[in-house]
Amino acid sequence: MSSNTATEHGQSAMRFAQFKLVLLGESAVGKSSIVHRFVKDSFTDSRESTIGAAFLTQTIQIDANTTVKFEIWDTAGQERYRSLASMYYRNAQAALVVFDITQESSLDKAKYWIKELQKQASSGIVIALVGNKLDLEEERKISKDEAQAFANELGLMYAEVSAKTGEKVKDCFKDIALKLPLEEKLSQQGQRRRRTVDLNQRPSTNEQQCAC
Amino acid sequence: MSFQNVRKASQEKAQGLLLPSLQSPQPSVSVSSSVSIAGSAHTADKTTLMDFLGQFDKDRPEHHDKASGTSQHEEVEESEPEEPSEKEEAKIEESATATQPIEPEPEQSKQESGPATEKASDSENRPNEQKSADEETSVSLEHITSTSYGEGEELNDTSDSEEEEEELKASQKEELPKPKKQDDKKLPTDYPNPPTSNKKSVVFDFQKFLTMFKNKQCEPIHKYLRSFLTQFSQRTWTVDEQVKLIKDFEAFLYDKLLQYYPFNTIQDELELDNCKEGLEKLVLTRLYSQVFAPATPKPKQSPQQREDLLKDRKYHTSLKLYDWINPRHLDIPVSLGLESNFVKLASGEINKINNYKSPRDKIICILNCCKIIFGLIRQQQKMHQIEENADSFVPLLIYVLLQAKPKYLYSNLQYIERFRLEEFLVGETSYYVSTLEIACNFIIDLDRDKLTIEDEEFDEQLALAKQRLEKQKEEKKQRNEQKGANDILSPIPKKLTELIGSNSNESPSQVLTKSAEMMKQSISSSFNNLFQTSPSPSETPAKQELIDIKKLSLEEHEHQETMRKQREETTDALVSMFPNLDRELITDVVASKARTEGGGNIGDCVDALLELSH
Numbered sequence: 001m002s003s004n005t006a007t008e009h010g011q012s013a014m015r016f017a018q019f020k021l022v023l024l025g026e027s028a029v030g031k032s033s034i035v036h037r038f039v040k041d042s043f044t045d046s047r048e049s050t051i052g053a054a055f056l057t058q059t060i061q062i063d064a065n066t067t068v069k070f071e072i073w074d075t076a077g078q079e080r081y082r083s084l085a086s087m088y089y090r091n092a093q094a095a096l097v098v099f100d101i102t103q104e105s106s107l108d109k110a111k112y113w114i115k116e117l118q119k120q121a122s123s124g125i126v127i128a129l130v131g132n133k134l135d136l137e138e139e140r141k142i143s144k145d146e147a148q149a150f151a152n153e154l155g156l157m158y159a160e161v162s163a164k165t166g167e168k169v170k171d172c173f174k175d176i177a178l179k180l181p182l183e184e185k186l187s188q189q190g191q192r193r194r195r196t197v198d199l200n201q202r203p204s205t206n207e208q209q210c211a212c
Numbered sequence: 213m214s215f216q217n218v219r220k221a222s223q224e225k226a227q228g229l230l231l232p233s234l235q236s237p238q239p240s241v242s243v244s245s246s247v248s249i250a251g252s253a254h255t256a257d258k259t260t261l262m263d264f265l266g267q268f269d270k271d272r273p274e275h276h277d278k279a280s281g282t283s284q285h286e287e288v289e290e291s292e293p294e295e296p297s298e299k300e301e302a303k304i305e306e307s308a309t310a311t312q313p314i315e316p317e318p319e320q321s322k323q324e325s326g327p328a329t330e331k332a333s334d335s336e337n338r339p340n341e342q343k344s345a346d347e348e349t350s351v352s353l354e355h356i357t358s359t360s361y362g363e364g365e366e367l368n369d370t371s372d373s374e375e376e377e378e379e380l381k382a383s384q385k386e387e388l389p390k391p392k393k394q395d396d397k398k399l400p401t402d403y404p405n406p407p408t409s410n411k412k413s414v415v416f417d418f419q420k421f422l423t424m425f426k427n428k429q430c431e432p433i434h435k436y437l438r439s440f441l442t443q444f445s446q447r448t449w450t451v452d453e454q455v456k457l458i459k460d461f462e463a464f465l466y467d468k469l470l471q472y473y474p475f476n477t478i479q480d481e482l483e484l485d486n487c488k489e490g491l492e493k494l495v496l497t498r499l500y501s502q503v504f505a506p507a508t509p510k511p512k513q514s515p516q517q518r519e520d521l522l523k524d525r526k527y528h529t530s531l532k533l534y535d536w537i538n539p540r541h542l543d544i545p546v547s548l549g550l551e552s553n554f555v556k557l558a559s560g561e562i563n564k565i566n567n568y569k570s571p572r573d574k575i576i577c578i579l580n581c582c583k584i585i586f587g588l589i590r591q592q593q594k595m596h597q598i599e600e601n602a603d604s605f606v607p608l609l610i611y612v613l614l615q616a617k618p619k620y621l622y623s624n625l626q627y628i629e630r631f632r633l634e635e636f637l638v639g640e641t642s643y644y645v646s647t648l649e650i651a652c653n654f655i656i657d658l659d660r661d662k663l664t665i666e667d668e669e670f671d672e673q674l675a676l677a678k679q680r681l682e683k684q685k686e687e688k689k690q691r692n693e694q695k696g697a698n699d700i701l702s703p704i705p706k707k708l709t710e711l712i713g714s715n716s717n718e719s720p721s722q723v724l725t726k727s728a729e730m731m732k733q734s735i736s737s738s739f740n741n742l743f744q745t746s747p748s749p750s751e752t753p754a755k756q757e758l759i760d761i762k763k764l765s766l767e768e769h770e771h772q773e774t775m776r777k778q779r780e781e782t783t784d785a786l787v788s789m790f791p792n793l794d795r796e797l798i799t800d801v802v803a804s805k806a807r808t809e810g811g812g813n814i815g816d817c818v819d820a821l822l823e824l825s826h
Contacts, residue, residue, distance in 0.1 A: 023602075032601035051579055051815075052586030053600040055643040073643055076606035076650075078543070080662045084650040 017185040018069040021176070022088050024113040025098035026106050027077040030132045033163035034098060035072050038173050041166050060170070060177055068177040070094075082112075089121040093185075094128070094176050099147075101131040101160065102139040107147060114154060126179045127156045130172060134162035416572070421490030429473040436465055441498055451516040454503050455630050462491055462633070492633055493570035500569040503631060505623040523622040523656060530655045531617045532681045536673045541663045542607040545596045553789040554588035557814065559616030560785075565624050571632035574624055575641055581616075582644045583815030585609055590822055602647070610651045621652045779803065782814055790821050797824070 025031040032053070039058045049056050059069040075081075075088050089095075097113045099106040110129060117127055129151045131142065144160060151158035157179065159172040425433070440461050449457065466488055469475045478484055501507045505517035506524065513521070539545075562581040565574050585608050589600050598604045613621070628637070628645055637645065654662065660670050779802050786798045798821065805817050 027603050032599060032603070050640055051583045051644060052589070052605060054586075054602040054605045054647070055640045057639070071639055071643075073646075074602035076602045078603065078607070081606060081650065081654065084653055087646050087650050087653070090646075 013065065015066045015182075015186060016069065017067075017180070017182050017189065018071060019093040019177075019180055019185065020071045020073060020091055021094040021096060022073045022075060022092045023096050023098070024075055024085065024110075024117070025077055025096075026100070026103075026109040029077070029098045029100040029103065029106050030163045031077065031096070031098035032074050034096070034130065034132060034161060034169055034172075035074065037163045037166050037169045039072075041170060058173075060173055062174060062177050066182070068180065068182070070173065070177075077109075085113075086116070086120045089117065089125075092121055092125060093180060094126045095121065096128050096130055096172075096176070097156075098130045098132050099142070100133050101142050101147075102133050102136050104141045107142050107150075111150070114156065118154075124181060126176055127154075128172065128176050129156050129158050131158075131160040132163055134160045134167055135164045416489050417486060418490055418493055421486060421494075424474050425490065425494070427472075427474055430469070430475070433465065433469055433472060436468060437495070440465075440495075444499060445502060448512050448514055450514050451630065454514075458495060458499065458503070458631060459633075462488075462495060465495075466491055488633060489572055489636075492631075493572060496571060496631055497569045504569070504627050506620040520623045520626050524620050527622050527652060527656045528619070529681070530658050531614065532684070533674060533677045534614060534655070534658055535617075536677060537611070537614050537663065539607075539611055541665050542611055543664050544604075544607045544611060545592075545598055553785060554584055554591070554818075555612055555615055557785050557789070557818075558584040558588075558612045561814065562612065562616050562618045565618055566620060571628045572636070574628055575632065575637075575645065578648055579641065579644055580815050581612065582609065582647075584818055585612060587815065587818035587822055606647060606651065609647065610654055613651055613655060621648075622656070625649050625652060782817065786817060786821060789818075790825050793821060793825055 023031050023035060035056055036053065039056050054074045056072045056074075057069060058072065059067050061067050073088050073092070075085050095113075095117050097110045097117070099110040114127060114129065117125060129147065131144070131147055133139075147160075148158050157175060159168060159175065161168040161172050163169065424430075444457065469487060469491065470478070470484075475487060478487065496503065501509070502512065505513065505520040508517055558581045561577055561584060563577075565577040568574050568577065582605075585605060586600065588608065589598060589604055592598055593600065618624075625645065625648060629649075660667070663670065783795070783799050783802050786802065787793075787795050790798065798817075801820050801824075802817050805820065
């Protein structure tokens with residue numbers, strides 16, 4: 001198997017890895033706003049999606065020669081689609097579970113998604129619990145300590161951001177990128193699965209006509 | 213080994229090994245060849261493959277028998293040696309034209325054979341030419357010589373439950389041949405092109421692929437293809453086996469293809485993708501009636517396919533029970549006025565899904581539908597404070613499905629998931645296919661709790677819908693009973709009249725395609741004669757070519773005409789959607805999009821007009 005050429009060529013080569021990230025959370029917590037902010041604000045040229053903004057991609061540079069591309073899968077947050085969301089988890093390497101720091105119930109919903117992810121998503125998935133609406137600090141209903149403690153307990157990343165002002169949004173994605181199994185992904189990508197095929201002669205076997 | 217040698221060896225093999233009993237009916241060990249597909253070393257795969265190999269063995273016909281004539285069925289078929297590549301060519305031609313779902317004709321597969329008595333260990337016999345370091349799996353694609361396209365007697369198999377029968381007949385007799393009616397814009401050569409992105413991309417050009425593929429130099433490839441198709445049709449595979457077989461074969465054929473002119477001259481990555489696309493379409497179009505559950509004749513359905521159809525049935529029932537749902541029930545903050553045109557347009561796109569056979573073409577119907585829905589969201593964004601995201605998209609998609617009622621959506625999605633080349637089912641495409649799966653599953657499991665509705669209203673609406681459904685079922689049953697009686701009398705003549713007689717409004721090429729397909733599937737010996745009108749099958753490439761070219765140009769003309777009609781219809785729809793824009797302007801946009809995208813992508817037109825209307 002040819003291993004990743006980037007690593008072989010050492011420092012000078014650019015390393016590039018792509019990851020799938022699912023976006024989960026109740027409807028009004030502003031999960032897609034976070035992503036839209038991330039996609040628009042980043043310095044790398046943002047790639048418009050072809051169909052619509054429910055699926056977006058954005059690249060982020062995590063060091064001088066490493067670029068990570070996120071494929072961001074938005075999910076419908078309404079209760080009625082809950083049971084169907086597992087279809088989106090397939091092969092996701094990261095999940096952003098968003099709640100609204102001014103909405104007490106939204107953390108409960110977030111907890112539900114996290115449980116779901118831990119049950120159904122691939123085991124190595126990087127999960128970040130993200131409190132949105134940091135700009136509405138005065139209306140905060142969920143303390144940072146409480147949410148942080150919950151995240152720590154389950155071994156999740158925790159961040160608080162403001163999609164409105166853009167505060168900490170990019171940092172959040174960068175932190176996720178740093179936690180992703182980059183090397184593993186790079187070597188996977190390096191192995192271009194090329195299947196070769198053999199044609200050979202085979203002796204014939206006996207055919208037995210079916211009695212029916 | 214040098215390229216030349218490889219090529220020579222493969223040619224020899226193709227000519228010498230793949231078709232020996234066609235050319236010389238000797239009881240020969242070289243009748244079958246096997247194809248091994250190598251990849252990384254996964255032991256798990258190996259196990260499944262060995263199982264699979266065994267199954268292949270099971271069905272390998274005894275060639276000694278064939279040659280000595282103990283197998284009557286085969287003897288008949290063998291009595292006229294054929295020149296497969298030419299026949300293949302004719303069929304390739306058909307594939308190009310067979311974008312319409314064509315009513316499946318049951319196949320006569322009387323060659324169910326007994327269990328394998330031995331498993332050939334093929335690694336020793338493998339010619340070193342293709343030995344690869346990382347072999348993992350080997351699939352035997354050994355060749356057998358007779359096609360088993362049957363006469364359709366199994367259609368009248370009455371062993372199964374009445375209900376199922378009814379459902380199947382409904383699917384085969386009524387629904388599949390119909391799309392032509394609702395969508396007569398569709399032409400054989402017409403296949404959709406995706407919404408454009410700013411990525412570098414080429415428009416998929418199947419015609420170009422076929423032109424290359426038909427090259428005489430590719431003859432060995434035609435033989436591989438034919439050999440595979442024949443082998444594949446010999447029995448009913450499980451879905452997993454089908455997937456493995458087809459994917460392995462596609463990979464195999466792609467590698468082979470690149471060894472032959474003109475494919476060996478391709479340098480461009482995108483052109484190579486075009487070849488992969490072309491192969492996928494070619495293979496799956498030809499196998500459609502075996503791998504797409506609703507098109508598979510009942511006797512040949514695998515358990516998994518039956519399950520798919522069961523889901524389809526649930527889905528169809530839901531569509532009927534909940535046809536009264538309005539946007540409010542799904543909390544869609546969009547009022548229906550002008551927007552209903554978007555819904556209509558999106559419905560039209562998704563409903564084309566059954567007009568196409570290749571996974572790619574089906575996917576494009578999905579993407580176009582999604583794109584139009586986003587057009588609606590964008591248009592409504594300001595007025596209704598909705599955002600362009602999954603929260604607003606998914607309910608609208610469900611609503612569009614409830615309006616459009618695309619048939620066999622579940623089976624279509626399964627088919628796409630199974631048979632679309634993995635490397636193409638990624639990113640955005642994968643996202644929207646998954647989202648459609650979510651919408652489809654939502655509809656399948658739809659109940660009161662999933663809607664925003666008062667109990668009273670729900671009960672009332674559901675009761676009414678149930679009444680309608682009962683009535684329909686009753687009518688259908690009666691129709692089928694009559695039909696069933698006719699079928700038992702004479703299935704084939706009826707087919708003929710159905711295909712040729714009643715479809716007099718079809719274009720000549722459509723009738724030609726259909727009847728050709730029918731011939732292929734039902735009367736294999738006549739078929740041979742049909743495409744071998746000349747006494748010596750192998751010596752009239754020019755003649756055949758001429759026929760091909762004529763056929764092509766006819767299709768091309770039809771295609772142009774259809775595209776023009778289609779553009780007119782699109783323009784009409786768009787004019788009603790954007791009343792503030794000039795008709796002339798819209799016509800211009802449609803025309804320019806049609807030129808640039810090769811297919812007149814409707815999503816792009818909507819995009820452009822949305823921009824203009826702001």
